[in-house]
Amino acid sequence: xxxxxxxxxxxxxxxxxxxxxxxxxxxxxxxxxxxxTVHALQEVSLQINEGDFLSIIGPSGSGKSTFMNMLxxxxxxxxxxxxxxxxxxxxMKDHELAVIRNVKIGFIFQNFNLLNKYTALExxxxxxxxxxISVKERRDTAIECLEMVGLGDRQxxxxxxxxxxxxxxxxxxxxxxxxxxxxxxxxxxxxxxxxTGKEVLKLLKELNEKGHIIILxxxxxxxxxxxxxxxxxxxxxxxxxxxxxLEPAGIRQNGH
Ligand SMILES: Nc1ncnc2c1ncn2[C@@H]1O[C@H](COP(=O)(O)OP(=O)(O)OP(=O)(O)O)[C@@H](O)[C@H]1O
Numbered sequence: 447x448x449x450x451x452x453x454x455x456x457x458x459x460x461x462x463x464x465x466x467x468x469x470x471x472x473x474x475x476x477x478x479x480x481x482x483t484v485h486a487l488q489e490v491s492l493q494i495n496e497g498d499f500l501s502i503i504g505p506s507g508s509g510k511s512t513f514m515n516m517l518x519x520x521x522x523x524x525x526x527x528x529x530x531x532x533x534x535x536x537x538m539k540d541h542e543l544a545v546i547r548n549v550k551i552g553f554i555f556q557n558f559n560l561l562n563k564y565t566a567l568e569x570x571x572x573x574x575x576x577x578x579i580s581v582k583e584r585r586d587t588a589i590e591c592l593e594m595v596g597l598g599d600r601q602x603x604x605x606x607x608x609x610x611x612x613x614x615x616x617x618x619x620x621x622x623x624x625x626x627x628x629x630x631x632x633x634x635x636x637x638x639x640x641x642t643g644k645e646v647l648k649l650l651k652e653l654n655e656k657g658h659i660i661i662l663x664x665x666x667x668x669x670x671x672x673x674x675x676x677x678x679x680x681x682x683x684x685x686x687x688x689x690x691x692l693e694p695a696g697i698r699q700n701g702h
Contacts, residue, residue, distance in 0.1 A: 467530070467627055468529070468628070468659075470526070470528050471491050471527045471528075472490070472491055472525070473527070474487055474526055475487040475682075485681075486682050487682045488683050489683075492686075498661075498675060499662075499675070500661050500673055501664060501672070502677050503667060503679070504665065504678060509679050510663050511632075517551075518551055519546060519550075520547070522536060549624065550628055552626040554632065556636040558610075558614055560605040560616055562604060562606055565602050566592060566616045567592065569616055569620055570592055570616065571585065572620065573620060588619070595618050595649060596615065597612060597619065610638050610639075610642060611638055618646070618649060627659055628660075629661070630663075631663065632663045633663060633664055633665070634647075634662065635669055660673070
């Protein structure tokens, strides 16, 4: 009886862990450039589940930013379908897209994108101000998020009084403030030295262990390898496997 119960509980845990949060089917996006059509994404399909830590690696011009804009609901595809937590975002109006983006996704950028005139605490509070959350609640949440990234004692520092790694931590705390299911990090270590970069990646791993899906976009193989899943983007197409292309030589042949 106990064994059966344990099995049922385990099955429940397993099914929760593999629940798809992002389902992308045959998504394409083209741009017109100087009379030419650039096929930035071509029939891309991808499923990202609860618990995933996925990196997307590709050389310059491969379609990373275009794909990130799609994943982050910042732009819409020409064709194909994107379901975010079961909701079809491809058919949403712009204001609906903005709402789902704010609720479901936290963005982390290479250059932190902090506002220098505001303290760390105020920067983290900002997304909550836009959501109309009360002063007390947003302050408590911001403090909690700063503590989560190890900066509880830097609340009143301005970004310019913090190191690059600390600024990225503030940016991560800001991304966490709305408790999003997905953290979308675009070259989060690109502006950091390798030791600080490793610390930031460790923090992202810890946040993944706490339940956040992490999607990390990078051109750096060493960074990409820290993820549980590595997806390569090349000429607007996605490839996911453990094949030779993960070897540094293969990457260098393709320009990196
Ligand atoms: N707004 C745009 N107008 C025209 N072409 C674009 C536009 N955005 C991207 N492209 C083209 O689409 C292709 C993919 O670009 P994208 O920026 O997604 O690649 P990337 O992998 O992010 O590159 P990088 O690492 O250099 O930022 C490229 O050929 C690029 O020139």
